[in-house]
Amino acid sequence: MALINVKNITLRMQQHTLLHNLSLKVKRGEQWLIAGSSGSGKTILLNVLAGLLKPVSGTVTTNIDANHAGKQVLLVTAKHHFKDTTNTSNLYYQQRYNSQDADQTLTVLQYLQSMVLNTSGPWNVERVMDLLLLDKLSDKSLIKLSNGETKRLRLASALLAHPFILLLDDPLAGLDYETQQRFSALLQEIIASGITIVMAGSGFEIPSVITHVAVMEHGNIIQTLPVNEFTPTQQNDASEASLMFLSDLLSQYKTSSYNKVVGMENVNIKYGDVEVLSDINWLVKTGDRWALFGHNGAGKSTLLSLVNGDNPQAYANHIVLFDRKRGSGESIWEIKKKIGFLSPEFYQYFPTDQTALQVVESGYYDTQGLFRPSHPAKAAKALDWLKALQIEQYARHRLKNIPASAQRLCLLARALIKSPDLLILDEPCQGLDKQQRVQFNKLIDAIVEQAQLTLIYVTHYIHELPDSINKVITLKNGHIHSIEEK
Numbered sequence: 001m002a003l004i005n006v007k008n009i010t011l012r013m014q015q016h017t018l019l020h021n022l023s024l025k026v027k028r029g030e031q032w033l034i035a036g037s038s039g040s041g042k043t044i045l046l047n048v049l050a051g052l053l054k055p056v057s058g059t060v061t062t063n064i065d066a067n068h069a070g071k072q073v074l075l076v077t078a079k080h081h082f083k084d085t086t087n088t089s090n091l092y093y094q095q096r097y098n099s100q101d102a103d104q105t106l107t108v109l110q111y112l113q114s115m116v117l118n119t120s121g122p123w124n125v126e127r128v129m130d131l132l133l134l135d136k137l138s139d140k141s142l143i144k145l146s147n148g149e150t151k152r153l154r155l156a157s158a159l160l161a162h163p164f165i166l167l168l169d170d171p172l173a174g175l176d177y178e179t180q181q182r183f184s185a186l187l188q189e190i191i192a193s194g195i196t197i198v199m200a201g202s203g204f205e206i207p208s209v210i211t212h213v214a215v216m217e218h219g220n221i222i223q224t225l226p227v228n229e230f231t232p233t234q235q236n237d238a239s240e241a242s243l244m245f246l247s248d249l250l251s252q253y254k255t256s257s258y259n260k261v262v263g264m265e266n267v268n269i270k271y272g273d274v275e276v277l278s279d280i281n282w283l284v285k286t287g288d289r290w291a292l293f294g295h296n297g298a299g300k301s302t303l304l305s306l307v308n309g310d311n312p313q314a315y316a317n318h319i320v321l322f323d324r325k326r327g328s329g330e331s332i333w334e335i336k337k338k339i340g341f342l343s344p345e346f347y348q349y350f351p352t353d354q355t356a357l358q359v360v361e362s363g364y365y366d367t368q369g370l371f372r373p374s375h376p377a378k379a380a381k382a383l384d385w386l387k388a389l390q391i392e393q394y395a396r397h398r399l400k401n402i403p404a405s406a407q408r409l410c411l412l413a414r415a416l417i418k419s420p421d422l423l424i425l426d427e428p429c430q431g432l433d434k435q436q437r438v439q440f441n442k443l444i445d446a447i448v449e450q451a452q453l454t455l456i457y458v459t460h461y462i463h464e465l466p467d468s469i470n471k472v473i474t475l476k477n478g479h480i481h482s483i484e485e486k
Contacts, residue, residue, distance in 0.1 A: 001063050002027050003165060003196055004049060009058030011048060011219075013401070018044050019055065019219045026165075026198060029211075031191060035203030035232065036216035038432055039403030042200035043077075045216065046167045049198065050075035062165065070121050070162025076154050077169045108145070108153060109138040112160065121162030122193045128156035131189060133179070137297070144271070147344050147427060148175045148296030148460075159190065166190065168199035170404070173430045175460070178295060184208040203232035204434035232434075246388040246446065253451040255421045256322075256338075257286045261454050262307050262422075263320035269302055269313050269478075276302045277478045286421075289448060289455040289468045291486075294475035300458055301345070303475065304426060307456070309335035322421065336366040340415030343426035347411065350399055356410045357382055357395040363414035378417075385413035389443075405436050416447065423448065426458045434464075441466040 004026040011019040019041055026032055034042045047053040048060060050073055064072045106114065112125045112134075129135050132152040137145070145153060151171070158166060172180055184207040187197060191209055203213065206227060213230040215223040262284035269277040277299045284290060294300045305311035306319055309332040319326045322338055340363070350359060351369040358370040360382035365372070386392040389409040394402040399410060408428055415423060425444070429437040444466045448455050457469060474481040 003063055004198070005059075005061045005063075006049070007059050007061075009048065009055035009060060011044065011053060011055045013053075014397070017219065019048070021058070022219070022221050023058075024214055024221060024224070026196065026212075028196070031187075031197045031209050031211050032199070033203065033206055033210045033213045033227070034198065034200045034216060035213050035230070037202065038405035038436060040216040041219040042216055043169050043404075044219075046075055046169055046198070046200055049073060049165075050167055064164045068162075068164050070118055070164065072163070073165045073167065074158050074161055074163035075167040075169065076158045076171070105142045107139050107141055108134055111142055111153070112157060115157045115160045117160075118162060123159040123162060125160070128159050131159075131186060132156045146296045146301055147430070148179060151175060152179065152296075159195075163195060165196045165198065168197065170201055171199055172201065172205055175296070180205075180460075202432075202434060202436075203230065206230075245384075246443075247450060249384060249388050250447060250450040253419050255419065255452055258323045258421070259285070260320045260323055261286055261288070264306070265318040267306065267317045267319060269299075269306070269311070269317075275478055280480060282473060282480070282483075284422075284454065284456070286454055287452060289466070289470050290457065291465050291469045291472045292456055292458045292475070293460075293462060293472065294481075298475040299478040300475055301343075301426070304343075304424060304456070304458070307422075308339055308341055308424060333366060337418065338421045340418070340420035340423045341426075342408070342411045342415045342424070342428050344430045345426075347399075347407065352398065352400050354399055355396050356386065356391070356399055356402060356406070359399050359410055360385055360413045360417055363417040366418075382413070382417060385417055386410070389413055404430075405432050408432060408440070412443075419451075420453070422454045422456070424456045424458075427460070428457070429459065429461065429464075437461065437464050444468065 002025040004024070006022060006024040009019055009022050010017065022045070034045060036042050044053065048055060052075065062072060109125070112128065116125060129138065132155060134152060134156060137149060155171070172183060175183070187207050187209045191197060197209065199210075203215070210227050213225055213227050214221050215230070260283060262282060264280050264282045267277060267280040268275065280303065292300055292303070302311065306314045306317075307321065309321075315327045317326075321335055324330050346368070349368050354369045357379060358374070361374060361378050362368070362370040364378050383392060383395060386395050389412065391406045391409050394406050394410070399407060402410070408430075412428065429440050432440060441464065444455070444457070445468045447453065448468050455468065457466065459465065470486050472482070472484045472486060
């Protein structure tokens with residue numbers, strides 16, 4: 001008998017059919033990968049299996065051990081729902097860099113202890129902290145966690161609910177190389193505790209524990225097969241028409257030249273007794289294209305917060321941005337006006353009711369969403385950017401409801417619409433499959449070359465950088481480990 005039996009389901013949302021007469025069986029002892037490109041329907045299917053979305057037709061049944069005391073089916077997604085100590089959700093992006101406000105959130109240990117509802121299962125706080133390498137983070141505030149650390153914490157908290165079936169949405173995205181290498185062993189221990197795994201991913205990176213693959217395309221399962229018979233398919237590059245449209249937009253770009261886009265001398269950042277950055281010396285000149293590397297928690301996000309104007313400790317250090325020393329009278333908005341910024345953490349804080357078009361237009365004002373009447377000319381330019389990036393079909397869709405690849409391109413359009421002098425891309429390809437990452441980086445190469453942009457690019461995929469990268473800085477435990485010319 002199947003643990004999960006999906007039979008002929010169809011799902012519609014906002015007059016769009018997202019899943020089409022789809023069927024799938026997951027049997028005991030099987031571990032499944034739902035594979036496909038971004039937008040194929042993988043995440044939507046996981047939400048149906050978790051009972052969070054209801055199909056308009058067809059059935060989803062599960063056969064769970066009647067004696068199982070934990071959650072029957074649990075979904076772990078990329079988006080967190082952390083609350084502060086007042087048990088509300090009013091966290092904001094810059095909160096992680098303001099020590100007083102950051103103290104209003106739980107620590108990792110406090111959060112995990114609060115998630116324990118049943119102590120009779122195989123998982124406890126000590127075991128999940130050891131398995132997910134969270135011991136050294138036990139006293140760290142939730143708001144200060146890196147993206148990869150947050151993903152590990154969310155998986156740890158899921159295990160404390162003792163699920164019978166664990167659904168993982170693109171679990172490898174955002175993890176550093178070391179954690180990615182450990183991931184198969186981590187899943188093996190989870191499976192050994194009696195949990196069945198169903199995960200979504202591109203199909204280009206498959207943990208060794210996976211036994212079967214379901215291939216999705218345009219809301220359909222087009223193939224199910226044993227994992228050893230599966231080969232991921234390649235995808236087409238962006239069309240020439242799209243690149244020409246993009247070229248027209250970039251021809252209107254006018255960037256400025258600076259002696260120091262970023263200048264840091266002996267920069268140190270501490271929170272209490274914890275030193276996050278130590279003795280940082282870094283010079284970014286106009287036209288530089290930097291790659292920024294480092295393990296989860298190495299200090300990359302804190303370093304970027306000093307550049308992007310989000311960290312108040314910048315005033316206590318010698319930092320020059322766009323030829324002006326911080327604290328010499330410039331406002332945070334003057335700094336942000338010159339910077340286009342994209343980050344997976346940033347996405348967490350956008351209002352859920354904002355459309356893709358509103359999100360792009362909000363880039364003119366450096367706000368996380370559009371909170372003023374739309375300006376016709378600015379909205380038209382926002383639509384032009386969506387067309388250039390081939391995602392205009394999502395213009396009126398809420399950002400949260402569009403595919404991960406379209407979300408990343410939408411936030412890229414938001415970063416570019418105001419013609420910034422510096423483009424900061426913090427893990428921009430998170431949620432994209434291998435081919436989409438290659439295509440995205442070709443797009444970045446075309447943009448920075450034609451617009452003569454200065455670039456800082458953060459990624460864990462060292463071998464998949466844009467060709468335009470010409471310098472590399474690597475952080476390790478808050479120190480500069482190396483600076484190299486490419």
